[in-house]
Amino acid sequence: MAEWKDFASYGTDALADVLQGVAGLYGDDNAVRRFSFDLEPAEARWVLRRSGSDVDIAIYRFPDLLTSVDAPDRAGTLSWASTQPLGLLGHVVLEAADAVIRLHGKDGYRAKWVEHPFPVAALRELRRLHVRYDGCERRHGGAST
Numbered sequence: 001m002a003e004w005k006d007f008a009s010y011g012t013d014a015l016a017d018v019l020q021g022v023a024g025l026y027g028d029d030n031a032v033r034r035f036s037f038d039l040e041p042a043e044a045r046w047v048l049r050r051s052g053s054d055v056d057i058a059i060y061r062f063p064d065l066l067t068s069v070d071a072p073d074r075a076g077t078l079s080w081a082s083t084q085p086l087g088l089l090g091h092v093v094l095e096a097a098d099a100v101i102r103l104h105g106k107d108g109y110r111a112k113w114v115e116h117p118f119p120v121a122a123l124r125e126l127r128r129l130h131v132r133y134d135g136c137e138r139r140h141g142g143a144s145t
């Protein structure tokens with residue numbers, strides 16, 4: 001899942017979008033969630049499609065976010081696709097978010113991403129769902145947030 005390392009370079013509230021997107025997959029076997037990263041000017045659109053206990057992940061690229069916002073997925077270029085168990089996806093995303101806050105702290109994160117505070121509530125919600133539905137016994141940095 002090499003794409004995750006690109007997080008910090010985007011101007012949108014990318015981390016919150018990812019956390020909320022993945023959280024939205026729990027509790028619905030047919031859930032579909034989309035969120036986009038602004039690559040200035042390109043759009044990278046993530047499409048997460050729940051399929052039983054798995055999630056089909058696809059990343060579509062569009063040359064210009066301003067014109068592609070309403071475009072269907074198929075109008076973009078498929079640049080990455082993978083199928084992962086939901087439990088693993090939730091786990092990896094939580095670990096990534098925890099790593100960000102360990103590295104920068106909430107104040108450092110805010111300073112770096114002026115417009116967006118660290119998405120504490122979104123992180124807490126995903127952690128709750130992941131522990132409840134996936135039965136994960138790792139702590140996921142619960143003490144720090």
Ligand SMILES: [Zn+2]
Pocket residue numbers: 090091094130136137138140
């Ligand atoms: Zn876990």
